[in-house]
Amino acid sequence: MKVGFIGLGNMGGAIAKAVAKVDGVDLLLSSHNPVKAGKLQKEIGGELASNQEVAAKSDVVFLGVKPYQVGAVISDLGSAVDNHALWISMATGVALSDLAQLLPGHDLVRMMPNTPVAIGEGMTSFTAKSAEGRDLFKRLLAKSGQVVEIPESLMDAATAVAGCGPAFVYQFIEAMGDAGVQNGLSRQDAIEMAAQTVLGSAKMVLSTGQHPAQLRDAVTSPGGSTIAGVVALERDGFRYATIDAINSALKRNQELG
Numbered sequence: 001m002k003v004g005f006i007g008l009g010n011m012g013g014a015i016a017k018a019v020a021k022v023d024g025v026d027l028l029l030s031s032h033n034p035v036k037a038g039k040l041q042k043e044i045g046g047e048l049a050s051n052q053e054v055a056a057k058s059d060v061v062f063l064g065v066k067p068y069q070v071g072a073v074i075s076d077l078g079s080a081v082d083n084h085a086l087w088i089s090m091a092t093g094v095a096l097s098d099l100a101q102l103l104p105g106h107d108l109v110r111m112m113p114n115t116p117v118a119i120g121e122g123m124t125s126f127t128a129k130s131a132e133g134r135d136l137f138k139r140l141l142a143k144s145g146q147v148v149e150i151p152e153s154l155m156d157a158a159t160a161v162a163g164c165g166p167a168f169v170y171q172f173i174e175a176m177g178d179a180g181v182q183n184g185l186s187r188q189d190a191i192e193m194a195a196q197t198v199l200g201s202a203k204m205v206l207s208t209g210q211h212p213a214q215l216r217d218a219v220t221s222p223g224g225s226t227i228a229g230v231v232a233l234e235r236d237g238f239r240y241a242t243i244d245a246i247n248s249a250l251k252r253n254q255e256l257g
């Protein structure tokens with residue numbers, strides 16, 4: 001199966017890395033930016049091609065350009081899109097109905113990935129127009145991490161939590177690292193401790209199925225040091241700040257959409 005990519009930036013490149021691990025896939029990489037595309041091709045294989053060639057020859061096309069570029073990029077393809085490819089858009093805020101106007105008659109998937117897809121630890125939400133599109137999409141993303149199908153009406157919420165979420169988690173890890181450095185740890189050790197703590201705690205949530213509050217209670221002994229830290233986070237509005245960050249991201253998504 002030929003799987004093409006138009007737009008190989010942060011997100012398109014991350015998805016291409018995950019799709020390259022799936023058996024039976026030949027990649028066609030858009031050569032719009034020859035430096036980026038060439039570097040990626042060296043890493044994951046595949047063939048470089050123009051946008052038109054990608055559109056004309058692929059069985060599946062991933063569209064990884066910025067949302068405001070989607071209309072112009074598809075219009076520029078002209079008759080190259082007159083085939084039966086499945087088109088998959090990762091553009092934030094671009095609805096299936098918008099895509100259907102640009103690509104009439106095509107099977108379509110709208111996806112919302114995040115960058116950990118590149119290392120097989122992504123969180124991707126998607127909405128598919130057809131059952132065939134859904135099955136093919138899940139097969140292509142099988143090496144990318146978690147994949148969940150949601151109603152399109154929830155795509156903005158998924159975008160704010162999982163698409164933007166990595167930035168919030170990096171900020172948290174950075175802040176934990178700063179506190180470690182302030183208290184004498186080397187920068188490298190402090191960041192490793194913070195990142196592994198986030199990773200291990202996230203795995204505990206996923207593998208035990210327990211509510212995060214139950215897991216927090218299990219490490220919070222009466223009168224101890226952890227509860228002192230938990231109370232300080234409450235005092236400083238940590239949970240409200242997190243909820244507000246996600247709601248602000250969601251609001252901005254809607255404005256951009």
Ligand SMILES: NC(=O)c1ccc[n+]([C@@H]2O[C@H](COP(=O)([O-])OP(=O)(O)OC[C@H]3O[C@@H](n4cnc5c(N)ncnc54)[C@H](OP(=O)(O)O)[C@@H]3O)[C@@H](O)[C@H]2O)c1
Pocket residue numbers: 006007008009010011012030032033036051064065066067069073090091092112113114115163164
């Ligand atoms: N980054 C995220 O975490 C994230 C998460 C979820 C969804 N998304 C979505 O993913 C899409 C890409 O975002 P990004 O962060 O990956 O942006 P990006 O790094 O700027 O990637 C966009 C890529 O598209 C290329 N491009 C521009 N015009 C093109 C054209 N006419 N033909 C072919 N390629 C073209 C750009 O090349 P040049 O560098 O040469 O301009 C760039 O490599 C967006 O729609 C965004 O909403 C991103």
